[in-house]
Ligand SMILES: Nc1ncnc2c1ncn2[C@@H]1O[C@H](COP(=O)(O)OP(=O)(O)OP(=O)(O)O)[C@@H](O)[C@H]1O
């Protein structure tokens with residue numbers, strides 16, 4: 001659990017982060033969104049004390065984050081920097097091993113962990129381990145950056161626009177991978193982005209920042225349904241709202257009884273994608289199948305349209 | 313295809329030839345006597361005869377090596393010191409000190425050093441040391457102050473202490489540019505060391521000075537050529553190391 005309490009950061013006279021308080025539940029993803037310069041990076045960096053706050057307290061699992069020396073604190077918290085920041089003079093394997101080496105893990109344990117993470121991220125340890133960062137594609141560098149942050153099995157992972165430089169397809173994949181890894185290790189993640197789409201997809205909760213202030217902190221559905229201010233409303237994008245709302249749900253939750261003709265839709269597809277499929281096929285309903293391929297029922301245009309309406 | 317292959321090999325072949333020639337010359341100067349004979353007058357010796365060329369070459373290299381190692385240690389240490397948070401205020405001061413060291417002409421340094429430390433190798437070492445400082449210091453400073461910001465941040469974010477960042481990230485990343493400074497410094501020292509012979513340091517300058525005193529062009533030429541060949545070869549070798557380290561980091565080579 002991360003408790004941020006009355007955190008303020010001032011540079012001379014300018015207040016960059018203004019009295020922010022929020023609580024991030026363990027094993028959840030909190031996404032911070034906001035326009036450029038709104039203080040997202042600064043807020044994130046106060047958690048691992050790369051920036052010292054002017055006022056306020058941050059507690060990690062109840063302990064003040066100033067109770068350890070900064071460098072020890074940072075070894076226990078994963079951090080991916082805006083624009084990956086891999087060490088250009090070290091191989092991929094050495095990059096990933098950074099924190100384990102600092103923590104004094106023995107060589108065998110470090111190697112096991114590095115191989116595990118590389119395999120998890122579909123980078124063959126034999127082929128990619130000895131390469132240098134400049135010999136990788138942007139997407140591969142990004143994955144190495146996340147692997148490095150996860151290497152010492154941190155409970156908390158801070159990510160500053162980790163998917164910013166990726167093309168849409170790779171970005172989708174990276175988001176799914178992160179979700180899967182977060183579930184597997186039970187990591188608490190704070191992720192900064194200025195992409196609302198990403199925020200809605202990834203966040204258990206979304207924090208919206210504007211000019212240093214936290215203007216709303218709530219579940220994605222609530223942010224979409226009840227934006228706290230005109231600023232949040234614009235950020236959400238009025239015309240996108242119904243679709244964003246649908247993208248939160250899975251088809252399995254929208255299944256109706258009955259049968260339908262046409263190509264079946266898997267139950268774990270998002271409702272938004274299902275609606276797109278329905279509209280494209282020109283049919284009012286399509287069958288839904290579970291992971292085992294068994295038919296579960298059907299999904300209808302009418303049913304989805306109702307779900308896309310503003311919640312009461 | 314084949315032509316490109318030959319072109320790529322040519323520089324290496326020339327270098328190899330130069331090495332072989334240099335070694336042959338300093339170990340068996342007698343072989344080259346017929347070539348140098350026409351440069352001498354009235355039966356003067358064509359090959360330096362007041363000492364072994366090999367010994368002088370090795371002593372010359374030793375002097376340059378000692379001075380360069382000392383200059384590297386001091387210049388890099390100074391650059392590290394003034395780029396740490398605690399030392400920033402000394403940055404302008406250290407810059408001017410090192411600059412002043414460089415504005416003294418080497419002969420003046422020798423003249424001033426002799427009364428203090430006596431004749432021989434010592435005043436030469438002092439002059440070479442002072443001369444070697446600036447290029448290394450300047451380059452180390454450039455390297456340490458132009459780190460890619462996100463890499464340094466990543467190092468901090470991973471929990472490295474200040475010392476660990478220096479040793480594991482900042483120094484390796486600035487290695488190519490520091491090497492560039494050392495290369496400049498070595499070449500300057502190789503040439504400057506010849507002047508050391510005026511205060512009785514045993515370097516290849518001895519050969520040149522003997523030639524000038526006895527009006528023997530062959531001596532001047534062989535002393536000068538050995539120094540030039542050493543400079544070219546060492547410059548080349550250090551450039552190659554520099555390119556290798558830079559390439560490993562994915563930096564463009566200049
Ligand atoms: N060290 C500093 N000194 C002075 N001002 C700073 C410093 N660091 C950040 N700022 C200012 O604080 C404000 C917030 O910066 P921050 O990096 O937190 O924004 P951000 O929300 O992450 O923006 P972006 O989306 O562009 O990354 C900016 O106006 C920036 O200029």
Ligand SMILES: [Mg+2]
Nearest residue numbers: 040041082160
């Ligand atoms: Mg930022």
